[in-house]
Amino acid sequence: MTKKSRTALLISLAAFFVIALLAVLLFRKKPAGFEPELLNKAGVSGAVLTQFIKVKLFYFSETSDYLQPVYREIEVPEIREELYKKFIALLLAGDSGHITPVPDGVQLRGAYYLDSKEMLVLDFNELLGSSFPGGTTAELEFIYFLVDNLCYNFGEIKKVKFLIGGNESKTLAGHIDLEKPFFPNFDWLKGE
Amino acid sequence: MKNLIKTSSFFILILVLAPLLTALDVNIRTSDNEGFTRIVFEADRSFTYAVQSRPGQMQVRLSGRAAFPAKTMGWPDSMLLERLTYEIQGNESVFTVFFKGNATIKKSFVLEKPFRVVFDLEKSEKAVGATPGSAVSPEKKPDPPQENPPAPSKPKPIETICIDPGHGGEDLGAIGKSKSQEKDVTLKISLKLKKLIESKTGLRVIMTRDKDSEVSLNTRASIANNQLAQMFISVHANSSFRKSAYGSETYFVSLQATDQESLELAQKENQNPVDPGETIKNDELKMILWNMAQTEYVRESSKLAEYIQNELNDLLGTRNRGVKQAPFRVLMRTAMPAVLIETAFISNASEEKKLKDEEFLNKIAFAIYSGISKFIYYYNNILK
Numbered sequence: 001m002t003k004k005s006r007t008a009l010l011i012s013l014a015a016f017f018v019i020a021l022l023a024v025l026l027f028r029k030k031p032a033g034f035e036p037e038l039l040n041k042a043g044v045s046g047a048v049l050t051q052f053i054k055v056k057l058f059y060f061s062e063t064s065d066y067l068q069p070v071y072r073e074i075e076v077p078e079i080r081e082e083l084y085k086k087f088i089a090l091l092l093a094g095d096s097g098h099i100t101p102v103p104d105g106v107q108l109r110g111a112y113y114l115d116s117k118e119m120l121v122l123d124f125n126e127l128l129g130s131s132f133p134g135g136t137t138a139e140l141e142f143i144y145f146l147v148d149n150l151c152y153n154f155g156e157i158k159k160v161k162f163l164i165g166g167n168e169s170k171t172l173a174g175h176i177d178l179e180k181p182f183f184p185n186f187d188w189l190k191g192e
Numbered sequence: 193m194k195n196l197i198k199t200s201s202f203f204i205l206i207l208v209l210a211p212l213l214t215a216l217d218v219n220i221r222t223s224d225n226e227g228f229t230r231i232v233f234e235a236d237r238s239f240t241y242a243v244q245s246r247p248g249q250m251q252v253r254l255s256g257r258a259a260f261p262a263k264t265m266g267w268p269d270s271m272l273l274e275r276l277t278y279e280i281q282g283n284e285s286v287f288t289v290f291f292k293g294n295a296t297i298k299k300s301f302v303l304e305k306p307f308r309v310v311f312d313l314e315k316s317e318k319a320v321g322a323t324p325g326s327a328v329s330p331e332k333k334p335d336p337p338q339e340n341p342p343a344p345s346k347p348k349p350i351e352t353i354c355i356d357p358g359h360g361g362e363d364l365g366a367i368g369k370s371k372s373q374e375k376d377v378t379l380k381i382s383l384k385l386k387k388l389i390e391s392k393t394g395l396r397v398i399m400t401r402d403k404d405s406e407v408s409l410n411t412r413a414s415i416a417n418n419q420l421a422q423m424f425i426s427v428h429a430n431s432s433f434r435k436s437a438y439g440s441e442t443y444f445v446s447l448q449a450t451d452q453e454s455l456e457l458a459q460k461e462n463q464n465p466v467d468p469g470e471t472i473k474n475d476e477l478k479m480i481l482w483n484m485a486q487t488e489y490v491r492e493s494s495k496l497a498e499y500i501q502n503e504l505n506d507l508l509g510t511r512n513r514g515v516k517q518a519p520f521r522v523l524m525r526t527a528m529p530a531v532l533i534e535t536a537f538i539s540n541a542s543e544e545k546k547l548k549d550e551e552f553l554n555k556i557a558f559a560i561y562s563g564i565s566k567f568i569y570y571y572n573n574i575l576k
Binding site for chain 1: 433
């Protein structure tokens with residue numbers, strides 16, 4: 001190997017190393033503080049200028065135990081709770097090729113953010129309790145599908161509490177205690 | 193050309209090694225508080241860990257390589273902590289914390305954002321026994337029996353076991369594609385398990401239900417507590433939105449940060465004199481403590497789960513989904529080592545078929561019985 005080629009090799013090696021290190025550092029920062037990207041795109045809704053954000057939704061698939069990412073854009077309404085509702089509507093609408101762990105017909109009745117507790121309260125219709133298929137794994141899939149997606153995309157949400165038909169419910173189908181709020185468990189987003 | 197190959201090889205090597213460069217950024221903090229010393233392992237992302245207590249020290253093993261600035265550090269001013277050593281062993285980072293005298297782990301819990309594992313230590317006159325961590329490795333065989341007793345204040349050798357067949361009556365549980373009902377499967381397995389335990393060990397077995405009847409989750413826990421059972425085994429069949437999901441898993445209860453907040457609030461309130469008129473407030477505090485009856489048995493429950501899951505893996509030959517934690521309502525109120533076993537997925541067509549086979553149910557019952565036997569041996573021996 002000539003001196004010239006050795007120098008070229010060393011330079012390219014150093015460049016690769018720096019790029020790899022930067023890539024690694026960028027990837028490891030994401031799970032702790034992903035912020036939805038505010039897009040420089042504005043639409044006109046009536047006479048009002050609207051803004052959009054890019055969000056990262058996670059769905060289940062038959063081939064993995066973990067949630068898989070999909071990118072979407074949503075319009076930012078003036079009221080924060082409306083943004084959460086839009087986000088959840090998008091989640092519940094599902095994505096082709098992916099699994100949405102929510103029984104058919106289940107709808108969100110309301111979303112309330114409690115600033116003092118940094119907690120989002122989600123109120124679903126009664127169909128959630130009456131049509132839930134049962135099973136510990138199914139309950140955990142439903143809970144963390146919502147909690148992880150919300151907490152990942154909106155840093156101000158630290159925990160999520162579930163209501164069914166406006167009331168506290170003991171469990172979804174006899175397993176997980178639903179009376180307490182849930183913190184995210186990003187282990188479900190393994191690989192992110 | 194030769195140079196190009198060499199450069200490409202280095203590039204591939206770097207890509208392969210890149211994940212190893214993401215060392216876990218660990219920070220350790222300590223503080224002395226009234227009656228206990230707190231040590232916090234904080235990291236830039238979550239990690240799995242195992243804890244072992246020995247006389248005069250505790251060892252925290254983190255999976256992966258940690259970026260920690262020093263190999264040793266000391267705490268001259270700490271009430272209980274003397275020093276810490278840090279080393280890499282294989283793909284684990286081992287932190288050994290040395291105490292000033294003897295100390296025990298009063299409680300431990302995990303917090304998020306940033307990810308923290310918190311240990312509260314208190315002074316102890318006696319040497320302490322081994323304590324499994326909250327993140328357990330299902331692949332590992334259980335440790336040999338340890339020398340010293342676990343958490344309960346005055347434990348007795350195990351004499352009574354409570355078996356809890358999940359669901360029942362109008363609560364059908366999960367339903368398979370060919371209409372198998374979880375409530376029937378859990379009852380069949382539980383009755384087989386009862387027979388095995390009684391015939392092979394002579395221990396007293398109580399059931400939360402022995403026929404197709406509906407029993408509330410609170411009543412199930414009350415039956416076990418009132419009958420002074422020393423072990424609670426809840427038998428279930430699993431279901432998932434993913435039809436391909438399969439395998440067995442064993443759960444013990446998880447203490448969420450909200451539970452920890454409640455417990456701390458209750459303890460704080462209990463330390464202060466309560467106005468005799470404030471009976472409602474007092475009752476609320478009692479409810480918090482009742483709802484968290486399982487708290488002081490979490491270590492034993494994790495051990496029990498580990499033994500049972502190992503036997504399920506060995507005897508069933510299905511996918512090992514491991515030992516897991518979740519806030520199960522039925523487990524939270526039991527004041528004894530308690531686990532919930534998800535034997536197989538009734539939502540998976542192939543496993544539903546197996547769950548209809550008496551021989552497969554016999555195997556499940558025997559695997560659970562074997563796990564229980566090993567736990568009894570472990571538990572009774574550490575009492576000696």
